[in-house]
Amino acid sequence: MNIKKRGIINQDKLSGEFFLNSIMQEAYAHELLSESEIENIQLQCLKFLAFKSEKYNGGESSSIRIEEAENIMKSNLYTIGLFLKSLSDSEDAIKELKTTPIPEIYQKGRELINVKEHSAKHMYYRVKSNKIINPNYAYNATIDEQGISSFFKLYNPDYAAHEISASIDYQLCNPVMDLVGIEFIQKYLENLYLENEFCRCFEPINIHHLLSGYDEGYKDLLINIFEQVLTSAVGCMLTHHSVFKLDISQREIEQLHNELSDDDDQSISLRINKAAEMLLQELKIKSDSLKKYIEMSIPKIALNIVQAVRTNTLGQTFVSAINPDLKPRIQFLSGIKMEDKNYRKLINELLICRYSSDKLSLIKEKVKSFEDIEDILFDARLNEKEVVSVLNMLGDVEIAALLKRHPVKSEIHAADLTEAEYALRVYLKSYYDQLTADRQGQISIIENQLIDE
Known part of the structure; x- marks a missing residue:
């Protein structure tokens, strides 16, 4: 009977994270473990939990919090499952559960x-x-x-x-x-x-220029460097371009789009797979593990390229490298800050001001530097309307400087910002969004060219 049932468990249904629970469920469903055997395993797990909890308490028998007990149980089950998972097949794992006490299986898992x-x-x-x-x-x-x-x-x-x-x-x-x-x-x-x-097949400076072409502020983004580099490398092969520079011109991207747009999805994928094979040869990659990892990554990249061709956004999937150091620069000088005593006095006056108009008049009269304006936006507890009034006092260069220092598109989590920093970014985004497209474009150009002092 056991021989007939051997191999009937679908490995795809076994959880890597909760292996013990999943294999017990599958074994019970296929009658490889009886209900009484399941209950015996569960009882052993509970007794072992009591033993581990006592050790956790330093040998004392006093009770522990439910959350702590649950966490220890999860740890125990994970460790047991880790060893069972290491066995040659699921039938061996079931045999181990039937014949070996839970504490012994746990110890094997702990050693593993x-x-x-x-x-x-x-x-x-x-x-x-x-x-x-x-x-x-x-x-x-x-x-x-x-x-x-x-x-x-x-x-x-x-x-x-x-x-x-x-x-x-x-x-x-x-x-x-x-x-x-x-x-x-x-x-x-x-x-x-x-x-x-x-x-590492590519020079760091070429990767830097590629990612700068994707977004000059990429150093703060949650992007995967390998995916960007592999995508560009495949693009270089598709356009018959030198792969090591990781640079495809906008003209070449447009030409590639025209070529691919006449193909069906399967044909595009075949061309990408062929380009990936040529890439492995061009880079002289010998490692089987690396070859396998690249092959595993290509379907995701192929899907992105196909979707980009269909939506006419190939220029967002393949980007042209740029050298940010060669761009024209604007030197930003913020002016001389107020003395600390005078600044604190101004903040106190602003905090007790009842009317927004009085606050704005004080700021116009006494603040002469960008640094002080920036500090006031943090310290004076201004509401959104008041912040917008202050921003309206500033020119494009000052707005660009604020956006550069407090980027509204940053992927830094709100939890990592102070309340004042988060509020300023929200207000800045709201202000920027209501500007005309022409002014937004001008500010964006200035921001990219700005060198903060």
């Missing part, structure tokens, strides 16, 4: 965590070694001390093996799905290492 943690630390060292030179904040923060490094300092495999105690803002081209704890970190690092390896 140690192995994976050691492996992940080694991979983290390799990621730091092959890290590319780029100013993107999320990329650097994730790899540096405040990011993944904190995982190894804070990870608690005994009582929170399923948690990811790290700040990981940098998104991969192929996100790690259905994994948590040490498995997530290990897979994330493996993918990041491969993305770095690919990007």
